[in-house]
Amino acid sequence: MAKNFFNNEPAIKMTMVGFGQAGTRMVDTFAAIKKVDGSSVYNCLALNSNDGDLTELRYIPKNNQVSLNLGGLGKDPAKATRVLEEDEVAKEKLKSFITERVRPDDELVLFFAGLGGGTGTSTIVKAIEEFSAFHNRPIIAEELRKIAAEHSVAEIKANQNRFKRLALENAIDRKDFIKIGIVVTLPVRADGPNVLKQVNDFSQQIWSLANDKTKGVAFVIFADNQHFYDEYNSLNENEKKNIVNSRDYANKRICEVIHELNTAATIGGTGVVLDPADFKRILLEKTGCLVINRVSKSMGEIQNAKDIQEMFTESIKGSSFHEPIELMQKDDHGNIVTSKIHHFGMLAVLDQPKGFGDAFIDDAKADIIQRLPIRETVFNGYIVSKNDFNTSVYTFFKTEALPTRLAKGLVEEYKEYQEKNNKFIYQQSSIASINSIEDDEDDFDFNLSDFIDLGEENTENSNPSEKEEELADFLDPEKMKF
Template sequence: MDFRRALPSIATTVVGFGQAGSRIADKFAGFKTADGKTVYVTHALNSNDGDLAELKHIPLENRVSLKLGGMGKDPEKGLRVLEENENARAILRDFIRNKVKPTDELTLFIAGLGGGSGTSTIIKAIEEFHDHHNNSLLKAKLLEIKENVGHEEFSRNVRKYQVEAFQQVRHKYKKVGVIVTIPTRSDGPDVLRQVSSFASKIWEITKNKTKGIAFTIFADNQMFYDRFQSISSDGRYNNYRDFANAELSSIFHEINVGSNIGGTSVTIDSNDFRRVIMEHNGCLILNRVEQNAKTVTNATELKQLFLSSLESNNFHDPIRLEEETENEETKSYAKVFHVGLLAIIPPELNHIGSSFIDDAKEEISSRLPLQGTIFSGFLNEHNQYNATIYTFYKAEALPTRLSIGLVEEYEEFMKKQQKIRFKTEGISQIAVAAEEFDFDDIDMLSEMGIEIKDSDITDTSDTPEVDEDFDFSDITPEDL
């Protein structure tokens, strides 16, 4: 199918952070309309100039370097640098406030969580974007309410007026979508530990309605690596990263454009897609399956493709939609909001009719803990003799590897480390025939009158972080 003949349902600005995020954004920058115009406004921010130079499509004027020479795959170091380096902090602030102008309906932030630059800068960028575009609206509205009701009344009911202020300005929010990639197991325990921590921060921000995050996609490089092994012989991609970048950008783009084409009696339109993507908060799941049209003989087989798409996962392992318990009555389910079903059916299958879409909708509604609406439609298009099925929905749930798997992988690494006996290497010394001295540092310092006490060593690992953000995180769903 030719996706160049229509514009996206949701006009989107795409911003890549770090090497991985910038490369994915560069794939978005490569999408063109039929008359050669760029579909997405794209930007890239990295800690050094070298990685930005290799990009092919993002305009040079939209590439910004922090001039730091890299973060050494250490996100915690990256955050410290951004806190301490005034120049880097100023470049990031200017990039978000003045370069990334959210004139589009959605701003998409993308980063790889395995590296130092992308992981640290995307966290800071989300905070800066929210503070500049959304939190400022909340503060202004709160001050207005305070002036209207008076200081005493406002002070007695601050929480009430926080909620009221949010409800009045939420429709003006600049929405952000987030795509982050989880590293492979081979990146090692320290990366897994840090990624688990940073992914948790992003997930908490995502669930907080006042932060303006429309969705987060947690794409898994381990899955892309495993899938790449089965297709690497066809020569389309040099490595699993190229494969991952193509999958992430193309599936989002195809659904974004395909939902704006229409042309059959049963269509999913741009407003339907917009509701799936922009309403509610949570993890966004996008799936695509294809089958040669010659092997499809009836409506039941087309319906089955929708079910296969729902059960399969292009970006990560299965989403944990239910919590297993011994007692069936106490089993809990994650909320699933609006669901979208889109099919591209070639003319060769027109004789099957359109009942398959209704059958798929009925079946899926009985399988999901649905809290919203199912939007469905199909297109009759020449599609290289393939039937292509897309399913997309948002849920308050996470991929299994992220929710519990990273911790298990980290613990497995630690157990292996404990079983390994590490040797201590040294340089052989030429013996001195005369006097020999063997100082113990602590004893030597003690003899010199210098005492080292255990109390002089402070463990700061449990020191809580001070959060000075104007935060609404204590507002519950019931308040809203």
């Protein structure tokens, strides 16, 4: 990359926190970004279930790495959740990591994890709750106490929801109310039905937390490893640039695009500027699924301003991190159903000025407004900067919609696995018995009843014993659990 704005100060100061192997590797990619003096641009931390998985990290400082010393959790998030509840040492270690090591000096704390079923899948949910309870809930409580001091008990009781909403809005507006960003990766289809089900469960939990305003979640990025896997395999060897697998490719892409936007917003120098304040409003206000896309073409392909406008039109149809999101659909009655889009950002990066003037970026903005159901402000701008002789356009926004694969695709994939498995007939293997030739005849000259009391056999009018009654549920096939 020849982008010379990489060394700019970021528009938003961020702390990056990785959970589990996938999450810590993503954060390690951010930790590799250095300032001129050699210090890291981003404050990066890592937490994993055992020491061994932390040894692969190359750039996160050792004193920012924490192990729960659990020896791994076997890609079983349900087990991991139980362990974190029952193991007091691990439970306290996670809590202290969130409340003491993750110090919110920055404006945004980003939590990273893979949803493949390992440590990150279970710990990120717990971490969001712990972080919010420690840092943000006391601020909401303080604002509630202020309201209580200014109004009568009768008035508060009669208008509880209104006062709660007011307290929350006041808390969110405070600088010490820390916003959380969540970046989680969906697994590839080949990981199988059990992982898909787990991902479905935990992504629902994360989305629920994101929509609880008291948690302070600014956005969620549901990056899709299947999307990166397909994209990586479509590249030629020269395009892969020594990236050895799709996971490393995914980490690089996520880091690259986020860092590009975060530094490009601080350049300015043109007639229409998307500045740091604009960028902060897009990322920090409201909540939802954050969709970012980048489309690039060589400068030789750009003949006029209309070409750049068409790049923006192409950009809103996709995402750099996952399948497209269906923002507008028709229902059974032919009505157009739309998903809310909050603030919308659009930025063009030109490697060299083309003499278009400023009108092209405003024309592109007018076109976008006609195409999308945007409820808030559209922030647009462009910069001129070295960019590998390319023109790049970025679109980014938060929406209440979800990537297609997450919204309905995982369920369909799971059903496909079930249908495939239902076509098979499974057999139960057993070990054949070897009978001794001496066992052909029963050559016994005693009865068991001579030695032990076998009791009287009574098969008529027998009633279930007390023990059988106690085991009734256990003996009922419909209530069996495995």
